[in-house]
Amino acid sequence: xxxxxxxxxxxxxxxxxxxxxxxxxxxxxxxxxxxxxxxxxxxxxxxxxxxxxxxxxxxxxxxxxxxxxxxxxxxxxxxxxxxxxxxxxxxxxxxxxxxxxxxxxxxxxxxxxxxxxxxxxxxxxxxxxxxxxxxxxxxxxxxxxxxxxxxxxxxxxxxxxxxxxxxxxxxxxxxxxxxxxxxxxxxxxxxxxxxxxxxxxxxxxxxxxxxxxxxxxxxxxxxxxxxxxxxxxxxxxxxxxxxxxxxxxxxxxxxxxxxxxxxxxxxxxxxxxxxxxxxxxxxxxxxxxxxxxxxx
Amino acid sequence: xxxxxxxxxxxxxxxxxxxxxxxxxxxxxxxxxxxxxxxxxxxxxxxxxxxxxxxxxxxxxxxxxxxxxxxxxxxxxxxxxxxxxxxxxxxxxxxxxxxxxxxxxxxxxx
Numbered sequence: 001x002x003x004x005x006x007x008x009x010x011x012x013x014x015x016x017x018x019x020x021x022x023x024x025x026x027x028x029x030x031x032x033x034x035x036x037x038x039x040x041x042x043x044x045x046x047x048x049x050x051x052x053x054x055x056x057x058x059x060x061x062x063x064x065x066x067x068x069x070x071x072x073x074x075x076x077x078x079x080x081x082x083x084x085x086x087x088x089x090x091x092x093x094x095x096x097x098x099x100x101x102x103x104x105x106x107x108x109x110x111x112x113x114x115x116x117x118x119x120x121x122x123x124x125x126x127x128x129x130x131x132x133x134x135x136x137x138x139x140x141x142x143x144x145x146x147x148x149x150x151x152x153x154x155x156x157x158x159x160x161x162x163x164x165x166x167x168x169x170x171x172x173x174x175x176x177x178x179x180x181x182x183x184x185x186x187x188x189x190x191x192x193x194x195x196x197x198x199x200x201x202x203x204x205x206x207x208x209x210x211x212x213x214x215x216x217x218x219x220x221x222x223x224x225x226x227x228x229x230x231x232x233x234x235x236x237x238x239x240x241x242x243x244x245x246x247x248x249x250x251x252x253x254x255x256x257x258x259x260x261x262x263x264x265x266x267x268x269x270x271x272x273x274x275x276x277x278x279x280x281x282x283x284x285x286x287x288x289x290x291x292x293x294x295x296x
Numbered sequence: 297x298x299x300x301x302x303x304x305x306x307x308x309x310x311x312x313x314x315x316x317x318x319x320x321x322x323x324x325x326x327x328x329x330x331x332x333x334x335x336x337x338x339x340x341x342x343x344x345x346x347x348x349x350x351x352x353x354x355x356x357x358x359x360x361x362x363x364x365x366x367x368x369x370x371x372x373x374x375x376x377x378x379x380x381x382x383x384x385x386x387x388x389x390x391x392x393x394x395x396x397x398x399x400x401x402x403x404x405x406x
Contacts, residue, residue, distance in 0.1 A: 172352055172375070179376050238350075246339065251352040256303075261335075293338025 003043075004076065007069045009036040010048060014066045017056050090277035093122040097134070098143040100194070101220055101240045102264075103127030106292065107143055110285045117284070121277050129194045135269060140278050142267040143285070145237065154271045156286050159295030160261035162238040164252045166245075170230035177253050178233070181209040188232030190215040190223040201235060203257040224250075242294045264295060302357075302384050305334050309354050310361040310385065312344035314392045319345075353377065361389035 012022040013033065023030040041048050048062035058066060094114075098107045103125060111123050126132065126139065134142050134153065145161050165178070167187075178184055181203045191199075191213035200210050215232065217223045223234040224241055228249050244250040266285055268278050290296055308330055315323060331341045340350055347362055349355040356375040360368045364386045372382050 167352075169352065169355075177352060177375055242339070245350045246343065248348055248355075251355060252350050253352050255351050255353075293342060296337060 003040075004073075006036045006040045007073060009033055010040055011066060011069050011073065013037060013049065013056060014058055014062065019056060088276055090118045090121045090275075090280045092275070092277055093124055094277045094281055095124045095126070095138060095140045096142070096281070097126040097128070097132045097137075097139050099145065100127045100129050101237075102143060102145065105242070106239065106289065106295075107285070110281075110288050113288075114281050114284055118277070118280060121280075134267065140268060141281055141285070143289075144265050144267055146262045148263075148265060148267070153267045153269055154274075155265040155267050156282060157263050157265055158286050158289035159264040159292065161264055161295070162255075162258055162261045163235065164238045164241075164258065165233060165235050165254045166241060166250045166252050167227055167233040168230040168249060169251055171227075171232065172251070172253070174230070181207055181254060181257050184209055184211055184233070188215075189213040190217065190226045190232045190234045192216075192220045192223045192234070192236065193218050194220050202259060203254070204259055207257065239294060246294075264289065302381060302388065305336060306354050306357050306385075307388060308334060308336070309340075309344040309349055309358055310388055311392060312341055313347045313358045313362055314389060315345070316347075317345050357381075357385050360385050364389065 009022060009026065009028075012026060013019055016022050016025070019033045019037075020030050022028075023033045026033070037048060044061075044065065046061040046065075047059050048065060050057045050059055096107065096111060097103075104127060107127075108125065111125060115121065115123055126137070132139060132142065143158075144155075148155055165184075175187060178187055181201070184201075189211050191211065193216055199212065200208050202208055215223070215226060217226075220236055220240050224236060224244070226232060227234045227241075228244055233253070238245070238252070241250050245252070266282055266289075268274055268282060270278065274282070308327070312327055312331075315327065319327070328338075328341065331338075343349060344354075344358065347358060349358055353375050356368075356372045357377065360372045360377075360382060369382055372385070373379070377385075
């Protein structure tokens with residue numbers, strides 16, 4: 001048996017404090033585990049474990065050797081990954097998902113900059129306003145708005161988003177400003193069915209108002225356009241009207257009745273062991289989105 | 297001394313608008329910190345420094361603070377601000393103009 005394999009077995013026995021558990025976890029027989037540790041002890045010239053019928057404890061020499069073995073095995077793993085290229089250098093195709101407008105407005109510029117920076121990578125985007133199962137659909141990175149359910153995915157918070165009522169200054173001058181959510185019944189409402197089809201709109205303190213939109217559109221862009229034109233009021237996520245807010249073409253009303261802002265997260269499945277293409281994108285995207293003053 | 301009927305975000309937005317983009321670095325950093333504590337985004341503070349707001353009511357309050365005249369008062373009343381709130385906004389603006397270095401004196405006032 002080679003030295004590297006013997007070290008792996010020794011480390012596993014030290015971690016589990018059991019020859020039998022080690023054998024099970026490494027798909028070996030218990031006598032094979034015992035032989036591997038014994039041959040290592042012969043080679044080193046020192047006992048690594050004190051064995052009793054009930055327990056397996058490391059000796060002082062064993063404890064020192066354990067630390068060295070872990071470091072050496074980690075170095076070997078990293079060297080192999082680096083040689084393979086997948087861990088050190090971004091390669092392959094990165095598959096990213098986000099909602100339609102957030103993807104187009106905020107993620108796509110990061111993706112193109114990423115591709116400019118890493119010429120060895122290709123990218124594919126899935127910008128849709130529906131829930132996407134990251135694992136089932138083979139997604140590398142997802143940008144999610146809203147509170148996350150518990151999952152084994154790694155999440156990095158990069159900003160917040162408000163759900164806002166908005167209209168154009170021209171509309172407010174002409175038709176006045178709603179003072180409370182109940183006043184919305186007296187205003188012309190354009191509603192998007194892209195992501196929120198319910199006529200019941202929720203506000204702070206679980207206040208609910210049923211609206212009767214005069215205009216319903218299947219895209220957010222359409223209702224935003226009608227609001228910019230001064231046709232009526234609409235309710236959207238504030239990032240969707242970022243440029244119009246900055247330009248003063250749209251303004252927010254009823255902000256004191258808004259629900260608390262929702263978080264924006266970057267999600268990916270592999271945690272610390274994510275391939276380089278994912279880590280490089282997450283680093284770039286988190287820095288870029290955190291610097292975005294509209295979202296932070 | 298000012299009362300409490302004006303929302304702290306409105307107060308800070310007025311301060312930002314009156315200080316504008318020419319405020320020194322220490323004041324900008326202090327304002328940024330105060331805005332963050334109130335839950336304002338960087339972009340909201342940038343727009344306030346340019347004399348406007350994402351929020352219709354706050355933009356009306358800023359207009360009144362920057363130029364208190366019959367027209368801006370009328371606009372503020374139409375936007376739903378009370379007569380008392382309008383008077384307080386004008387007092388805040390005067391206090392800041394009178395003592396532009398120490399904005400905190402009125403913000404922390406009871």
